[in-house]
Amino acid sequence: MNPEHPQAREAPPEPPDPAASAGRAETSEERGAPIGRRVLLGTLGLGALGVVSAPVLQRGMEAFLGEAAQKDPTGLTGLLPNGGGFRYYSVTSSVPRKTAKNYRLTVDGLVDKPASYTLADLRALPQTRMVKDVQCVTGWRVPDTPFEGVRLSELLDAAGVRSSAGAVRFTCFDGAYSESLTLEQARRADVLVALRMQDKDLSHNHGGPVRLYVAPMYFYKSAKWLSGIEVTEEVEPGYWEERGYDIDAWVGRSNGRDDEPTT
Helix, strand or coil: CCCCCCCCCECCCCCCCCCCCCCCCCCHHHHCCCCCHHHHHCCHHHHHHCCCCCHHHHHHHHHHHHHHHCCCCCCHHHHCCCCCCECCCCCCCCCCCCCCCCCCEEEEECECCCEEECHHHHHHCCCEEEEEEEECCCCCEEEEEEEEEEEHHHHHHHHCECCCCCEEEEEECCCCCEEEEEHHHHCCCCEEEEEEECCEECCHHHCCCCEEEECCECHHHCCCCEEEEEEECCCCCCCCHHHCCCCCCECCCCCCCCCCCCC
């Protein structure tokens, strides 16, 4: 579901968690065609192939799968085993790359002070680090995964949320993925606009340079390649919710699963 939804030590299939040329303007061709849930879930058995463990081979496999996945319109490459607990996964056939030079995060909608943040702007704000398990709705879990970034509540406070607001919608520069939270959920202390993961700057394959991290929910809520934060009146179903997943995705209390909470 962002299916990286996943990634932190490079990723098993997130539901579903989670590159075009650097510096180029995003186009419809670069975004690629969205990939459906049926294709993904119909091939989860590939995960039984195992995990690469030797460090040198692991790095090589991660690099290969990351590049191959961006050219794979089926999304099946994202289900192949990879080291570190996470795999590259995208719902489109390619994702443009953003750098410190061209990355922007907008905050708008029902706010008094819309804003646009560069990567440097976000790094200059107070940073929060938390270490929690990452749980995918397909069943895999990566324990003790560090994330670091700016609390979403701080960006909302800076923008001045209007009284008519009730939710927050997130958009991504892959051109297809979206997510939403209620305003109450978005203001939780364990919801981050994340810049780092596993004590490293977020790589492109992990949804960088900036992604959402919603610690107590299944990983598909932690949208990769974050580009927009829009304050809205009501929750709007995201990419995977439109394909059958729960909007309120609390770990162990949604999607018909009873996993242990991640908080």
